[in-house]
Amino acid sequence: MRLDIITCLPKILESPFDQSILKRAQQKGLVEVHVHDLRDYSPFKHRQVDDYAYGGGAGMVLMTEPIARCIRHLSEARNYDAVVYMTPDGKRFDQPMANQLSLLKNIILLCGHYKGVDERIREKFVTHEISIGDYVLSGGELAAAVVADALIRLLPGVLSDETSALTDSFQDGLLAPPVYTRPADFEGMRVPDILLSGHEAAIEQWRYDQALARTRERRPDLLKED
Missing domain, CATH: 3.40.1280.10 (SPOUT methyltransferase, trefoil knot domain)
Structure with missing residues (x-):
């Protein structure tokens, strides 16, 4: 480009x-x-x-x-x-x-x-x-x-992980879900257990549910619901 x-x-x-x-x-x-x-x-x-x-x-x-x-x-x-x-x-x-x-x-x-x-x-x-x-x-x-x-940032090869752009807010019509990194416990605030479980399918479902809930709360205009 x-x-x-x-x-x-x-x-x-x-x-x-x-x-x-x-x-x-x-x-x-x-x-x-x-x-x-x-x-x-x-x-x-x-x-x-x-x-x-x-x-x-x-x-x-x-x-x-x-x-x-x-x-x-x-x-x-x-x-x-x-x-x-x-x-x-x-x-x-x-x-x-x-x-x-x-x-x-x-x-x-x-x-x-x-x-x-x-x-x-x-x-x-x-x-x-x-x-x-x-x-x-x-x-x-x-x-x-x-x-x-x-x-x-959408051009192939620009991001080191090309799937990263596909999981950004708005790519699927939803806001992005919450994200966490180390430490697992910050001043008594723990990372959700599901993210530490290693259960890939369950984690993806959790992320979708969180994205949907966050979008419904913060940007309901993005949801095309009857």
């Missing part, structure tokens, strides 16, 4: 991709992440990428020219399966969407900023619009990092 992230604030994205799983995935050659400074594609002397909105009102808007130049430049080298715009009014990002996008090869993540991008960019270039929640961030950079993390 190759991820190209377009942003006017590239330094925000330096740290997330230089740590832990995301860094190792790049070192293994399983994913390429390229961050592009939108100001490098500005046609203006002072690298301007934003302007006032037509019709007035507070806030600035990212202009068409720099974004179009960047996308077209990238598209000269390869075909992109998706151009994703990170925006609060996009479709809510969830695990099924992450699973689907993780199957793609080349993806552009476009980070909004200020009041967002000129609507004509959305109409002409964008194939997917994604929101990570019903709130507003200062820009799309952190949202893009969230989406990238969710996709990359």
Whole structure:
């Protein structure tokens, strides 16, 4: 997979991709992440990428020219399966969407900023619009990092135990069950006996029951029950 992230604030994205799983995935050659400074594609002397909105009102808007130049430049080298715009009014990002996008090869993540991008960019270039929640961030950079993390960890070979991603919350429509590690007794709080029993089938049933109970308590909206 190759991820190209377009942003006017590239330094925000330096740290997330230089740590832990995301860094190792790049070192293994399983994913390429390229961050592009939108100001490098500005046609203006002072690298301007934003302007006032037509019709007035507070806030600035990212202009068409720099974004179009960047996308077209990238598209000269390869075909992109998706151009994703990170925006609060996009479709809510969830695990099924992450699973689907993780199957793609080349993806552009476009980070909004200020009041967002000129609507004509959305109409002409964008194939997917994604929101990570019903709130507003200062820009799309952190949202893009969230989406990238969710996709990359699903790629074969990224996690040392590839079954780990399959048992995460939301993969089966349920929250994950409680997990425990050593010591077996922490200040009088014991690990459930079933987890120490070695009875694999019983343990799996316990985990399912716990996941179902936790989902019913915390996220009943995930359960499609009559």
